[in-house]
Every structure is written in structure tokens, then in C-alpha cells.
Amino acid sequence: MDLQRDASDLYKAILKNTTPGNNNATIAAVLSLGACAWLLLRSSHSASSSKAIDGSKEIPEPKGGLPYLGHMFALGNQPVTQLNQWHEELGPIYSIRMGVKQWVFVNDPYLAHEIFNVNGRFTADRPHTTFFMDHYALGGKGIAGANPSLLWKRTRAAAFQILSPKNRPMFEKLHVPEADMLIENLLEATEKEGSVNVTPLLQFTTVNVIIATCFGKRAESRDDQIFKDITELVHEASFRASAPEELSSYLPIWTILDILFQKKKKMRGFIERRNHAIQRLVDEALENNVDCFAKSLFEQEGLGHDPENILVTLSDSALAGSETSATMLSWSMVILCRYPEIQKILRDEVDQFIRTHGRLPTFDDRDSLPYSNSVQKECMRFMPITHLGLPHETNQEIVCHGYRIPKGTTVFCNMQSMHRNATFYTEPSTFIPDRFLNDSKPMYASANSRPEGRDQFNFGWGRRTCPGAFLAELEIFNVYVRLFSKCIIEPVKNETGVPIYPDLDKFDQSAIVSVPNNPVVRVIKRTDALI
Ligand code: HEM
Numbered sequence: 001m002d003l004q005r006d007a008s009d010l011y012k013a014i015l016k017n018t019t020p021g022n023n024n025a026t027i028a029a030v031l032s033l034g035a036c037a038w039l040l041l042r043s044s045h046s047a048s049s050s051k052a053i054d055g056s057k058e059i060p061e062p063k064g065g066l067p068y069l070g071h072m073f074a075l076g077n078q079p080v081t082q083l084n085q086w087h088e089e090l091g092p093i094y095s096i097r098m099g100v101k102q103w104v105f106v107n108d109p110y111l112a113h114e115i116f117n118v119n120g121r122f123t124a125d126r127p128h129t130t131f132f133m134d135h136y137a138l139g140g141k142g143i144a145g146a147n148p149s150l151l152w153k154r155t156r157a158a159a160f161q162i163l164s165p166k167n168r169p170m171f172e173k174l175h176v177p178e179a180d181m182l183i184e185n186l187l188e189a190t191e192k193e194g195s196v197n198v199t200p201l202l203q204f205t206t207v208n209v210i211i212a213t214c215f216g217k218r219a220e221s222r223d224d225q226i227f228k229d230i231t232e233l234v235h236e237a238s239f240r241a242s243a244p245e246e247l248s249s250y251l252p253i254w255t256i257l258d259i260l261f262q263k264k265k266k267m268r269g270f271i272e273r274r275n276h277a278i279q280r281l282v283d284e285a286l287e288n289n290v291d292c293f294a295k296s297l298f299e300q301e302g303l304g305h306d307p308e309n310i311l312v313t314l315s316d317s318a319l320a321g322s323e324t325s326a327t328m329l330s331w332s333m334v335i336l337c338r339y340p341e342i343q344k345i346l347r348d349e350v351d352q353f354i355r356t357h358g359r360l361p362t363f364d365d366r367d368s369l370p371y372s373n374s375v376q377k378e379c380m381r382f383m384p385i386t387h388l389g390l391p392h393e394t395n396q397e398i399v400c401h402g403y404r405i406p407k408g409t410t411v412f413c414n415m416q417s418m419h420r421n422a423t424f425y426t427e428p429s430t431f432i433p434d435r436f437l438n439d440s441k442p443m444y445a446s447a448n449s450r451p452e453g454r455d456q457f458n459f460g461w462g463r464r465t466c467p468g469a470f471l472a473e474l475e476i477f478n479v480y481v482r483l484f485s486k487c488i489i490e491p492v493k494n495e496t497g498v499p500i501y502p503d504l505d506k507f508d509q510s511a512i513v514s515v516p517n518n519p520v521v522r523v524i525k526r527t528d529a530l531i
Pocket residue numbers: 143144145156163316317318320321322324325328385386389390391392458459460461462463464465466467468469471472
């Protein structure tokens with residue numbers, strides 16, 4: 001029995017007002033809630049931190065907050081839906097209390113730009129959490145779980161430089177065979193089973209792209225140890241970094257349960273396995289002198305002397321770079337199976353290129369595929385990849401658009417709500433494939449622009465903008481080209497031939513990435529394919 005998971009399930013169950021039939025967890029909850037009740041009597045309402053002073057505007061707070069616990073219960077069991085709802089009620093910015101922490105949410109791109117970019121110096125920290133910072137990031141190493149320092153700056157700069165368009169030919173050599181294999185697997189699975197759940201096949205592809213990029217290796221099958229190691233890293237780290245698992249960072253009283261459940265020992269066990277797996281891959285890559293991210297990091301001035309920092313950086317890339325790209329491609333297939341007419345334009349566009357050049361386009365030819373580029377951007381806008389990106393924390397008080405955000409506040413960009421913001425996007429709830437037809441800028445370049453020059457905001461903000469954006473866009477481009485030059489995506493049909501479309505409103509609200517719930521479609525070979 002895994003007591004840690006019980007604690008997390010229990011927390012979720014408490015949020016849902018249900019009681020799991022588990023004695024240990026129930027006793028733990030009673031103890032903890034009792035302790036909280038005691039603290040309730042002693043604690044004072046902390047909302048004063050966002051009250052207006054000096055004429056600044058007050059950041060509104062939704063109803064339903066309790067002393068000490070804050071809005072944890074008010075989030076309910078559909079937290080993303082609730083967070084979006086609060087934007088509708090309260091406007092572009094609001095604040096909730098999560099135990100001892102203050103969380104602020106923003107859905108206006110201009111306000112977010114002011115917070116994360118203009119005030120970037122004060123908002124580039126990550127909030128401290130036990131698992132992610134102390135254990136996973138080995139006390140502040142790597143990129144994602146480290147706070148700004150000279151080493152962090154150097155490491156991020158090296159990642160941007162190595163994962164940049166200048167290395168496109170090297171990456172494309174790795175990505176193209178993976179994309180070809182993906183198409184074969186999608187076709188084969190549909191032929192065998194009549195339909196295919198696209199997410200596991202996409203995850204296999206994107207994990208392979210990441211391990212090829214980082215270590216110059218690939219997994220032959222899902223049974224390969226390397227695939228199992230990276231999958232464990234992604235799932236276990238995402239689970240342990242989730243808010244219910246990090247509860248003691250919000251409710252310090254919960255630390256008692258963490259001690260009881262030997263949580264730190266379990267974290268250490270996982271991190272030891274992670275370190276061992278990544279170290280083995282690094283050693284092999286260096287021994288075989290393979291051109292890859294790992295080798296390039298060791299060659300960077302100022303980085304080679306700190307192998308732990310490189311290990312965590314590679315772990316960050318595996319964690320941040322596999323599920324995200326797979327989720328984007330899953331949503332693309334789920335959305336586009338509804339629109340045969342859009343797929344026809346995508347096919348015609350790539351066919352036109354093949355007729356003229358006698359080959360498939362590469363990323364260098366992306367200007368010849370404006371419709372495909374626009375559809376990719378619109379899919380990312382319409383169904384964002386993460387619900388909330390990654391949190392930033394203020395290291396000093398800032399005032400943005402008149403709102404005073406205190407030091408130590410966790411600030412989130414609400415991805416769903418921002419991408420449906422009616423003051424920024426016309427008809428935001430409609431999927432408009434040619435919305436970005438006149439915007440030829442690649443997504444990775446747009447991610448570092450001012451709001452009016454950005455297509456969408458999935459790659460985050462300011463000094464923390466995703467360093468893998470080019471790699472992700474390259475991967476997405478190559479899959480799109482191959483998919484539409486060779487295949488048609490259809491919905492599954494019932495016995496009477498009525499299409500059953502995957503539900504766009506159903507996605508996992510508890511995960512960091514927004515994975516569709518039932519991404520089952522049919523991928524059919526084109527009989528008129530030119531290549
Ligand atoms: C569609 C694919 C992807 C999406 C939507 C995405 C999105 C994001 C977001 C939202 C952040 C947080 C930014 C912030 O804090 O404001 C982030 C950070 C990061 N991403 Fe990506 N990402 C993708 C692919 C990748 C890939 C392929 C890699 C690596 C090769 C990667 C590596 C990283 C790293 C290392 C960070 C941490 C940056 C930092 O903390 O300074 N990502 N990404």
C-alpha cells in the first residue's frame with residue numbers, strides 16, 4: 001500500500017467531499033483537519049496583503065475562502081473550470097489563498113507582459129516547494145526548478161543556444177525518422193483495431209525525440225529500459241510536484257503526515273533512481289562521443305565543472321519536452337478529425353509543395369506552408385497544452401497596471417482563460433484555422449515578442465520562456481507535414497455510421513499538461529498520396 005498516494009487521494013477526496021474507504025488516510029485526515037481547526041481559531045485573515053493602498057487597485061478575491069485553508073475547498077474537483085469561472089466573475093486578475101500562500105491568476109496578455117516581462121527581474125523566481133526544488137532540482141540546479149543565479153543564467157543561455165535553429169539540420173535528422181515511424185504506427189493501429197488512441201503513440205514519439213536530442217539514443221519499443229526510465233521520470237515527477245502532493249508547502253501542519261508517511265524517503269528513492277538513469281545515459285553519450293545536448297552542455301564554458309547541474313538540466317528537458325509536444329499533437333488530431341474541409345486544404349498545400357519540389361518540405365520551407373503554420377498556432381490557442389504554465393514568484397512587491405502584488409506571491413498565467421480572452425482574440429471560442437494566415441513568424445520567435453506580436457502564450461513568459469520552443473515547433477512541423485501528405489484523420493463511427501467525436505471539453509484537470517480524455521480517432525492512408 002502506498003501511503004503517500006493515499007494522502008494525495010485523500011486530499012482530492014476531501015476536495016470532492018467524499019470519503020475513501022481507507023482507515024489510515026481517514027485517521028490522518030481527521031488528525032490534520034483537527035489541527036487545522038485549531039489553527040483556524042488562531043489565524044487571522046491574510047487577504048489584507050492584496051488590499052488597496054496608495055490608491056492602487058485592489059486585487060479581487062473570490063468568495064469561499066476559509067481562514068488558514070484559504071480557497072482549497074472552493075477549487076472543487078474541476079479546478080481549471082473554477083479558475084476560469086473566477087476570471088469571468090472577477091476580471092483579468094484575482095487572488096486566492098492556498099493555505100499560507102497567496103496565488104494570483106492573470107488572463108490578460110498585456111497585464112501578464114507587464115508582470116512577467118517588464119518586471120521580469122522581480123518575477124523570475126519559482127515558488128519554493130519541497131519536492132521540486134529541494135529534491136528534484138538537487139537544491140536549485142538545472143533550469144526549471146532553480147532560481148535565477150549566474151549558473152542558472154549560463155545554463156539557460158546554453159540551452160537556448162544549443163536548442164536553437166542553428167542546429168536544425170542535426171535535430172531534423174533525428175526527428176524525421178521518428179515522425180515517419182509515428183505515421184506507420186498510427187496507420188497500422190487503425191488497420192488492426194479500427195481506431196487508435198493517439199496519445200500513447202505520440203508520447204512514444206516525443207520521448208524518443210527528447211532522448212535522441214539529449215543523449216543521441218532511441219528506444220526501439222515501450223519495453224526498452226530507456227523508455228521506461230524517462231516515462232517514470234515524467235509521471236513520477238509530475239505526480240510529486242502536484243499541489244495535493246506538496247500540501248505541506250501550503251499547510252505546514254501537513255508536515256506531520258509527511259513524516260508519518262515517510263514522504264522524504266520516497267522522494268529520495270525516486271531521485272536516486274532518476275540520477276542513476278540519467279547519469280548512465282550521459283556516460284554512454286560522452287563515451288561514444290555522440291553529438292547531442294548532453295555533450296554540448298559539457299563543452300560549454302562554465303558548465304562542464306558541475307555535472308549535477310547538467311544532469312538536472314537534461315532531466316528538465318525530458319520532463320518539460322515530451323508530454324507537452326505529445327499533448328499538442330493529440331489535440332491537433334482530436335480537433336482536426338472534426339474538420340475534413342480543413343484537412344483537405346492542409347493536404348493540398350503540402351501536395352502543392354511536393355509537386356513543385358519533388359520532396360517533402362523541411363522546416364526551412366515553412367514559408368511555403370502558411371495554412372499549416374496557421375492551423376498549428378490555432379490548435380495551440382484553442383486547446384492550450386498546460387492549464388497554468390509553470391508558476392513564477394515575486395521576489396519583491398511590484399505594481400502593475402495599478403495592481404499591487406506583494407513579495408512572495410505565486411503568479412500564474414491562466415492559459416485557458418487567456419487564450420479565450422475576447423479583448424485579445426476575436427471570436428475566441430471559435431476554431432478559426434486561418435486566424436494566423438498573415439502572421440508568418442515562427443511560434444518560437446513570437447514567444448519572445450511583445451503581446452501584440454505573439455500568436456499564443458503556451459511557451460510562457462519573460463525570463464522563464466520555454467528554451468525548447470524551437471525544438472517543439474520543429475517536431476510539430478515535421479509531424480504535420482508527414483501526417484497530411486500521407487493520411488486522413490477521421491472520427492470513429494458507431495454501427496450506424498454516425499461519427500463519434502472526442503469531447504473537447506473533457507481533459508485531465510489534475511495534471512500539469514492538459515491531456516485530452518479520449519483521443520480516439522481513425523488514421524487512414526491516403527489513396528492519392530504523392531509521396
Ligand atoms: C509544445 C511543447 C512545449 C510547450 C507548450 C512548453 C511550455 C513551457 C512552459 C509554459 C514553460 C514555463 C515557462 C514559464 O515559466 O513562464 C516551459 C519551461 C521549460 N521548457 Fe518547455 N514547452 C514545450 C516543449 C519543450 C521542449 C521540447 C523542451 C526541451 C527540450 C522544453 C524545455 C523546457 C525547460 C527546460 C523549461 C524551464 C525553463 C525555466 O524554468 O527557465 N520545453 N515550457
